[in-house]
Amino acid sequence: xxxxxxxxxxxxxxxxxxxxxxxxxxxxxxxxxxxxxxxxxxxxxxxxxxxxxxxxxxxxxxxxxxxxxxxxxxxxxxxxxxxxxxxxxxxxxxxxxxxxxxxxxxxxxxxxxxxxxxxxxxxxxxxxxxxxxxxxxxxxxxxxxxxxxxxxxxxxxxxxxxxxxxxxxxxxxxxxxxxxxxxxxxxxxxxxxxxxxxxxxxxxxxxxxxxxxxxxxxxxxxxxxxxxxxxxxxxxxxxxxxxxxxxxxxxxxxxxxxxxxxxxxxxxxxxxxxxxxxxxxxxxxxxxxxxxxxxxxxxxxxxxxxxxxxxxxxxxxxxxxxxxxxxxxxxx
Numbered sequence: 200x201x202x203x204x205x206x207x208x209x210x211x212x213x214x215x216x217x218x219x220x221x222x223x224x225x226x227x228x229x230x231x232x233x234x235x236x237x238x239x240x241x242x243x244x245x246x247x248x249x250x251x252x253x254x255x256x257x258x259x260x261x262x263x264x265x266x267x268x269x270x271x272x273x274x275x276x277x278x279x280x281x282x283x284x285x286x287x288x289x290x291x292x293x294x295x296x297x298x299x300x301x302x303x304x305x306x307x308x309x310x311x312x313x314x315x316x317x318x319x320x321x322x323x324x325x326x327x328x329x330x331x332x333x334x335x336x337x338x339x340x341x342x343x344x345x346x347x348x349x350x351x352x353x354x355x356x357x358x359x360x361x362x363x364x365x366x367x368x369x370x371x372x373x374x375x376x377x378x379x380x381x382x383x384x385x386x387x388x389x390x391x392x393x394x395x396x397x398x399x400x401x402x403x404x405x406x407x408x409x410x411x412x413x414x415x416x417x418x419x420x421x422x423x424x425x426x427x428x429x430x431x432x433x434x435x436x437x438x439x440x441x442x443x444x445x446x447x448x449x450x451x452x453x454x455x456x457x458x459x460x461x462x463x464x465x466x467x468x469x470x471x472x473x474x475x476x477x478x479x480x481x482x483x484x485x486x487x488x489x490x491x492x493x494x495x496x497x498x499x500x501x502x503x504x505x506x507x508x509x510x511x512x513x514x515x516x517x518x519x520x521x522x523x524x525x526x527x528x529x530x531x
Contacts, residue, residue, distance in 0.1 A: 203296035203319065205232070205242040207312070208287035209303045210280055211259070212249040218258050221305045222269070228309045229268055237316050242295070243270050246303070247287040248511075250277030256511070263513035273511040281384050284364055292373035299367045301328075307365045311402035315367040318398050324372050325390055325397035328365030330404050357391040359399065366390065 207225060211218060225244050232238045246259045248271060259271035272290060274283065284300050291298050297319055301307050307328065315326040364386055368376075372395050379389060391397075 202236060202239040203316075204294070205229075205238045205316065206287075206291040206295040206298045207242075207244045208247065208284060208291065208298050208300040209244065210247045210249055210283035210287065210300075211251060211255050211303050212277065212280070212283070213251045213253045214255050214303050215251075215253040215258060217304050218246075218255060221303050222258075222262055224305065224309060225303075226266060226268060228312055232313065232316065237313070237320075239296075243268055245287050245291060246271040247283045248273035249280070249283040250274050260513055269513070271513040280364070281386055284386060285384060288368065288373055289377060292370050292377060295370060297367055297369050298373065299365075301365050306404050308402040308405065311365070311400050314400045318400060319367055319369065322396060323367075323398045324369040324395035325393075326367035327359045327362045327397065327399050328367075329359060329399050329401050330361045330363075331401040332403070358388045359391065362387055362399075365402075369395075371395070 207229065209225065222244075229238075229242060229244055233240050233242065246262075246269070248256045248259060250273075256271070256273050259269070259273075262269040263271055272286065274286060278286075288298055288300065297316070299312055299315060301309070301312075311328055315328070318326045366387075368390065372390070372393055375395075376390070376393050379393075
């Protein structure tokens, strides 16, 4: 059986402090897999620079010069983690047999890559890396993350519990995944939609090796909202249900008011009237807000803007360097 070509996809955004450390670990893992004859020597580590403002791209280009197993692409500007991963996957789909996406901060256990490759050899086309525990998280992050996964599943979105974006995907899956053209992407909820045989590998998540997290609460909430509105239309159904319920209550309140008026037991005061108006107004504004979010996403989808733009490649840099050397030799 031919050994598979593996591309490890690593999105990077302002990672100058951690990249020099973790790049060595990724390379050691790649060589280990090659020496154990699990993957082909043509396998590569692909860094995706997501519009970093620091020296991340310079580090990537230097790594590519030092070892041919390092390659990199750079986006024209910062487009977010999901689009960075997507850029690496789509760019690799015709060059390899399998991809494994993993963050570069060293938190995800790279030793799980061995098990992922084994599962692929055993017939799985998608292997989800799932955290075995969340003991390294704060109580708030653990509670909100677990609640988010439960909420997504309750809304009808098919997601793997405690799985982020650490996964193996075969090129066969990527060829089909490339047909998904939406702009608002939530990868961990989209791959289950593609189908194919899948399995799970559990791993321990560690503390970040260096630097600070680039996913504050604001970004996590934005990702969660994207996940809900990109994968489920149940919030629209909930609006109908809430509207029907509130309309029923309002009808009962009107009937009750008429009865009280006819019996002469009317209650003077503005508090009850104001409360009802505010309640109904709040429901209407929430409903309009949810509808507006979906309409906004439709607006972005119909524009069909590119989800990522690659402005530079390390292989272009290496090619240019070789051409310059050849020119110098010819001049001599």
